[in-house]
Amino acid sequence: MKNKSIYGYIIIVVTLLSVVARVTLAQPPKGHPGADINPQQTLAAHNKARAEDGVGPMVWNDTLAAYAQSFANKRIGDCALTHSSGPYGENIILGRYPDSNLSGPVAVGYWMEEKPNYNYKLNKCDFACHDYTQIVWRNSVRLGCGSVRCQNDANVWIICSYDPPGNIPAELRDHLSPIAVVTQNRAIVLHLKLMVQSHPTGLSKNNLLKLFEPRPPLEYKPPSEKRKCPHCMAQLVSNFAEPGDAP
Numbered sequence: 379m380k381n382k383s384i385y386g387y388i389i390i391v392v393t394l395l396s397v398v399a400r401v402t403l404a405q406p407p408k409g410h411p412g413a414d415i416n417p418q419q420t421l422a423a424h425n426k427a428r429a430e431d432g433v434g435p436m437v438w439n440d441t442l443a444a445y446a447q448s449f450a451n452k453r454i455g456d457c458a459l460t461h462s463s464g465p466y467g468e469n470i471i472l473g474r475y476p477d478s479n480l481s482g483p484v485a486v487g488y489w490m491e492e493k494p495n496y497n498y499k500l501n502k503c504d505f506a507c508h509d510y511t512q513i514v515w516r517n518s519v520r521l522g523c524g525s526v527r528c529q530n531d532a533n534v535w536i537i538c539s540y541d542p543p544g545n546i547p548a549e550l551r552d553h554l555s556p557i558a559v560v561t562q563n564r565a566i567v568l569h570l571k572l573m574v575q576s577h578p579t580g581l582s583k584n585n586l587l588k589l590f591e592p593r594p595p596l597e598y599k600p601p602s603e604k605r606k607c608p609h610c611m612a613q614l615v616s617n618f619a620e621p622g623d624a625p
Contacts, residue, residue: 442522
């Protein structure tokens with residue numbers, strides 16, 4: 379009888395373990411996050427981009443991350459590139475699943491491709507650049523991101539939220555680091571030195587005037603097609619916020 383009882387207990391335990399294993403190994407249902415939003419890596423990608431523009435680092439904020447994930451969950455059904463109209467700045471991106479290999483750092487790389495579109499001299503975007511300006515906005519020091527895989531399992535949707543929000547037109551120049559202008563000034567100084575060295579009589583008035591002759595504006599050239607995320611589509615609609623308005 380004891381052997382039979384022990385045998386019965388073994389069957390029960392094995393059955394329970396089998397059930398637990400099935401629950402543990404089950405695949406997440408459609409609509410669960412399908413992109414890698416590793417907080418450390420996503421934050422590092424943002425801070426690397428900011429450092430390259432001479433802007434201080436951000437910190438990861440769990441409240442922002444929860445807000446971003448909550449709004450991402452609402453996009454399960456449509457994966458629409460629409461903003462939440464909440465109190466934070468936002469960048470969003472949509473990628474084909476699984477072709478895009480979309481992740482937090484990949485999304486940042488895609489948004490940063492807009493960098494050449496910002497005209498520091500004119501203080502405006504020559505083309506879509508508001509995802510870039512939000513990333514390097516000096517006053518946006520807190521970050522949180524979320525993601526979701528849409529119900530059709532064909533797309534992944536990522537959102538990053540920023541606090542305080544950026545892209546306020548009246549404050550644009552004050553909150554972006556004019557690295558491009560600094561680079562241009564250094565180029566002018568170098569040009570002056572070369573002109574002095576190349577002319578025995580030094581820097582003449584005519585040579586100096588030539589340096590500041592008006593030049594035709596640079597023609598916009600779209601980013602290279604060799605994107606880090608060729609199957610991604612960023613939000614191209616302006617998300618500039620008027621003071622007091624939600625981003």
